[in-house]
Amino acid sequence: MGFQETYGREPDGVWHAPGRVNLIGEHTDYNDGFVLPFALRQGVTVAAARRDDGVFELRSLQSRSTTEVTDPTPGSVDGWAAYAAGVVWSLREAGYQVGGASLLIDADLPQGAGLSSSAALECAVAVALCDLYGIEVPRPALARIAQRAENDFVGVPCGIMDQSASLLCTEDHALFLDCRSGLSAQAPLDLTGLTLLVIDTRAEHELVDGGYADRRTACEKAAELLGVPALRDVTDLAEALSRLGDPVLRRRTQHVVTENHRVEATVGLLRAGAVGEVGALLTASHLSLRDQFEVSWPEADVAVEESVRAGARGARMVGGGFGGSVIALVPTARAERVREAVTEAYARRGWAEPRFLDATPSAGARRLR
Ligand code: GLA
DSSP: OOHHHHHSSOOSEEEEEEEEEESSOTTOGGGTOEEOEEEEEEEEEEEEEEETTOOEEEEETTOSOEEEESSOOTTSOOTTHHHHHHHHHHHHHTTOOOOEEEEEEEEOSOTTSSSOHHHHHHHHHHHHHHHHTTOOOOHHHHHHHHHHIIIIIIOOOOOSHHHHHHHHOOTTEEEEEETTTOOEEEEEOOOTTEEEEEEEOSOOOOTTSHHHHHHHHHHHHHHHHHTSSSGGGOOOHHHHHHHOOOHHHHHHHHHHHHHHHHHHHHHHHHHTTOGGGGHHHHHHHHHHHHHTSOOOOHHHHHHHHHHHHTTOSEEEEESSSSSSEEEEEEEGGGHHHHHHHHHHHHHHHTOOOOEEEEOOOBOOSEEOO
């Protein structure tokens, strides 16, 4: 991928970490709840070589900038390189001795499409550095190290879902993750006869913006008022809602509690081999994110409505919200009709043409060579 041309030597290895689609379980991870993501085939590839002068040199095929840093500290690196440099910092903070490296990064995941290009970058760099320096970290712990890079180095208060998905997913499965205990199980995602269509709504999302942090704060406030460690612990929803005076906090709580139940119901259906039945839960999740959690955006709402009208079993926005992608679960015979319906609906409104991707549940981060 051009490492030789860039650095004048062969890399020591090449690693890949995927982006993700969350089948269901949105805004539940930082409430200690459940999520059910799967890894995409697309992601971030890193070719890397050790170097003994202690320098990290970061280059990407998607950007002209080169970053060189020896001892990255929060605030010292900007832009995309911060996600990579943050991993070096976070590994060292966790007590691991990482030396220098030359890295060349390539991504085939659209940025800002809500498919976790940032987590894929962090995880690709994390597995590369661990291999280069013979560091053995269990994957769940490595996910926390990558999350810390994003939380404390880049400054985005994301939960643990995206990094866990990128590191722990397996082919043909979704990852059922309990974000409190960190325990996970693989749920079979057999798409025979079905297509999981990812619709990039072309409205870019940015977690660095305030909306995400604001939702997180509201959830913490609600849990505090209810006297529970996290919204995960609410068992009697009606009773909890009656105790919250603020209608906004009531809506946020309603979403988180019902979404956790939808994740568990979805896992039950996947284990029963009834993937098609999951559609109704996807649409219910979307309505809850739109009306209760209020993180949807117009392009997503139209994509969901048009997909369902054109024959999808269900559809929902994925990721943090305020932009990004929608997934639609569609009988494969109708996939073309759904694509056309969404494309036409966008054209009628004068919106940018949506982009489509067939999602294939794929393996998590790994060494390619
Ligand atoms: C973003 C964050 C995740 C999660 C989702 C919402 O993708 O990075 O941790 O909170 O939003 O489910």
